[in-house]
Amino acid sequence: MHAEILFENGWVYTGNDAGPIRANLAIADGRIIAVGSPEAVNGTAAPDTRRVDLDGQLLVPGFQDAHIHPIFAGVEMLQCDLTEATTAEEAVAKVARYAVQNPGQPWILGAGWSMDLFPGGTPTRDLLDAVVQDRPVYLQNRDHHGAWANTAAFAAAGISRDTPDPAGGRFEREPDGTPAGTVHEGAMDLFNEAKPALPYNLAYQGLLASQELLLSQGITAWQDAWVPIPEGDHADNLKVYMDAANAGDLKVRVTACQWWDRTAGLSQLEAIVERRDTVRDSFNPLVLSANTVKVMVDGVAENFTAAMHHVYLDHHGHHTDNRGIEFFETGELKEFVTAIDASGMQLHFHALGDRAVTDALDALQTARDANGANDHRHHLAHLQVVRSEDTARFAELGAAANVQALWACHEDQLDTLTLPFLEPGAEARHYPFGELAAAGARLVAGSDWPVSTADPLAAIHVAVNRTAPGEDLPPLGPESQKLSLKQILDAYTQGTAWINHMEAETGTLEPGKLADLAVLDVNLFDLPQQELHKAVVTQTWIGGECVYDRAAARRNQHTAVMQ
Structure with missing residues (x-):
């Protein structure tokens, strides 16, 4: 030839x-x-x-990104995008400018603000009220585990000082109980019925905008870690992918990770399997697959919702009674993980705190005991804190460590909003990539964009150095947690190809x-x-x-x- x-x-x-x-x-x-x-x-x-x-x-x-949100990222680029704001004042000014430029939008929607720009990581509604009073403003933060809203948004959602914190979430509050402006985790869901639905055309354009950027970063395949069954009039992101593939607009190879709704119970599995089968029967898996389920086990450390074995500390260094949030009882988690595994689907866990990691591994052990060993290639993403007794369990269970290497360095959000509130010595347990690799865990790599940049080269830099590009701060954690250039480059190529069942065709x-x-x-x-x-x-x-x-x-x- x-x-x-x-x-x-x-x-x-x-x-x-x-x-x-x-x-x-x-x-x-x-x-x-x-x-x-x-x-x-x-x-x-x-x-x-x-x-x-x-x-x-x-x-x-x-490069193949094992944990990314391209459609949502693209939509946010087309809305009020705060990712480039470096101060609170700049973030507010961007909101004001967007509102003036988009007078016909009934809500100001967007994302990307960084928690470290605001005292305690929790901006207040009065900052937004000062620039937009005539309509609701609702802006998710960069990690998408919290949001910032103005008074009009709270009113539109029917949220007042009498509204209790929902299960799996909470409001920041003023002294009289009035919501102060920042909401966390499950409290974000209380805005869903009031906010405008995501239109199909915007979702499609968001996918194309993201794809253009990601191709410029050398990314040829990804696993979209949040593809929900749509509610109400919201766009069906799986249909967006299917339509883009049929139209020839989808250039990359996509694994769509279907979202496990923590309020819907085991009954949702039937619809998830049906959607998996529809994609399987219509597309070459090298183009589009939907045989993965995303499970959120816990929250994030910077708002004290990551599930930890040790309690969080308060601002004085004293123990609290808070060990974070687990979105499922352990028995429930084991039950549906076993059922998903039995259906032949891969599990993709968000497991950030060490207690969440333990629970996810325990659930996989239960599934293996019930169903036997298989080649579904389950994986745990983020892994901010992992107990040493759990690192060897990854290889034992055949579970991959899905690392977001860009985060494994000192930066303001970690140093001011997280480490001071964890037990002494927690820094050494942060993002233990080297220890996981030494224990035989298979490494795959992703970005979690738009939480942080999708640029694989920036993440590779941090994995090798444990410092942010251009920063002179000390490395995060001990030398043993660093990865070699080959280890992280392989994780971003053949590692993710393996997790997406594409290693026979791509990755090397x-x-x-x-x-x-x-x-x-x-x-x-x-x-x-x-x-x-x-x-x-x-x-x-x-x-x-x-x-x-x-x-x-x-x-x-x-x-x-x-x-």
Whole structure:
């Protein structure tokens, strides 16, 4: 078979070697047909072969994000986007500007504010009231476990000082009990009936906007960690994916992770399985699959809802009676996890606190005892704190550690809103990636975008250094928690390919596999570790098609500006 495309004059990281090799790579019919020395590969070339001169750049397997929210992220980019705000004043000014620019919107909706911009991480309604009084404002924070609302939004939702905190959530309150402006976890749901539904067209445009950004970051596949069965008039995000695939608009390979509604009980499994089967019967799984269920076990540490074995401390360092929130009783969790496993579906847990990790692993053990071992490839995401006695259980149960490596560093939200309220020594237990790897856990990697950037290179930098790009703060935790460059690069490629049951077709660069590739402007393995984040994706290829070219994108931008 003759090569249609030949990459030459560069480095290739196959994923099967210790590091990059000086090699050429040939593609035909969307697949890799040869990788190796120029002498060996050039024999596949024909007169009409397209030659791509890497000019010393690095070819790697396409990045695959194991935990991401592209549709919701895209929608938020098109709404009131606060992700770039660096101060409270800037966040408020952005809301005011958006309200003026969108006078016809009945609600101001958006997301992206960072908790560390506000005292205690809890902004107040009066800040929003000062700039928008004529309509409700409802803005989720960056981690999407809390929201900030103005007085009009509380009124529209019928929430007052007499409204009790719901199960699995709470309101920040003023001295007389009036909601102060910030709501956490399950309290966010009380706005659902009042807020406008997410329209289908906006969801579709959000997907396309996200895809364009993610392709520019070298991402060729993802697992969308929140695809719910729609309620009311809300868009069905699974239908959005199906329609985009049928229209040829979906370029990446998608695993849709169906949302487990913690209020709906076991009866929802029938509909989830039916939706799984509809996708399975209609699409090649390399295009779209829906054989995964997302289970939220707990909340997040910065608002004290991550489920911990130890109690949280108060502002004076004294013990409280709060150990966070578990969204399910352990018996209920074991029951439905066993049922999901028996249905042949993969489980994807949000397990952030160490008690949530224990509970998820216990549920998987119960499922294995009932159903036997299988190849469903369950995984636990986030893993902010993990007990040492639980690290070995990942390998024992065949459960993967789904790491969001970008978070494994000192930054304001961790240092001011989390670590001071955990037991002494908790920092050493934070994001124990090195310990998990040493215990034999399979590592897969994701971003949780839009909680934080989707850029794999930024996350790779943090996994290796345990410091944020460009920061001079000390590394988070002991040296043993760092990952090697190969470990985290493999997690972001072949690791996620495995979790998505695509490792036979993607994840490494070898003959017979699909030509899903990313081109980096430098050889990562030659960079000083402190400069890993400076690498840039210059091209992204999926199935042998160039779906992103940085040089062309810059030319188009320049042309648009000139016009």
